[in-house]
Amino acid sequence: METWDAIRARRNVRGYSHDRIAREDLERILQAGWRAPSSMNWQPWHFVVVTDPEVLEALSTTGPGTGHVATSAATVAMVAYHPEDDVHARWLQYDFGQATASMMVTAADLGIGSGHASVRDQHEVRTVLSLPDDTVCPYMVAFGYPAGRPLRPVEHPDRRPFQEVVHWGSW
């Protein structure tokens, strides 16, 4: 798919069909995250990929907005070692965001929907995924083919007016 079509086709998908994601496609999505830019190229991330329905079910109760993970075809848990200070804590958030968007656009290109999830229960996610004690897993990204309408460029996304968001020259 053309890049601009993929950028416009990506939308928040939380209802998934029963179709599996081919290993090759999943690898490509992960490669997009692996290739994502990060502050000083520190690449703080580990991506834990889950496709086992029982584990997905367990992950789906780790936060208030994680229910859709249960029926995803695959979910990527974003993990890093606990940041050493506030600066690195901010970088970590920003860089997880960069990896997330890179993976989501790559998924959209393949017709695969994605939905973000914030993890609240850190102890639980560490237990479910056997993560080391000194790691954090603030986010998961769920992937799957949409249960409803397939991905197509969205003409009028639900966004604040463009003119209100973009300032030319100065505020």
Add this chain to the structure above:
Amino acid sequence: METWDAIRARRNVRGYSHDRIAREDLERILQAGWRAPSSMNWQPWHFVVVTDPEVLEALSTTGPGTGHVATSAATVAMVAYHPEDDVHARWLQYDFGQATASMMVTAADLGIGSGHASVRDQHEVRTVLSLPDDTVCPYMVAFGYPAGRPLRPVEHPDRRPFQEVVHWGSW
């Protein structure tokens, strides 16, 4: 360009040619940011677009790694109102990261390079861009056609081994 080519062609570009970016292309890059996902779709961002060489020069001294902004064709300053608490502060970082990657991939699709910059001097950036006092501008993204080799898919990016980053099933 195909999405997967754009994802692989994006690289950190800090040396720019003298070519301007067409208004239409700049608008598309900004639309990608405007369309980016954000936590609960809160869209905390304002994007201030700078193309005036004098203003770019002024922005280029707001941080230790912002020098490349001076010679960019356009730089987008990412601005938001001061987050109300720690949760929103984290969301802001993550969502700026999502918008950043969306803009960078869209730029790469157009052959336009991009380079991230962290802003350290908040007072200075507010002064230069006439930002309201209760805003923050943690990041800028500089854009321009590469001075050197054009963007092409990078076969072997400088990254940690893929097998070390990606964990299948559990840690």
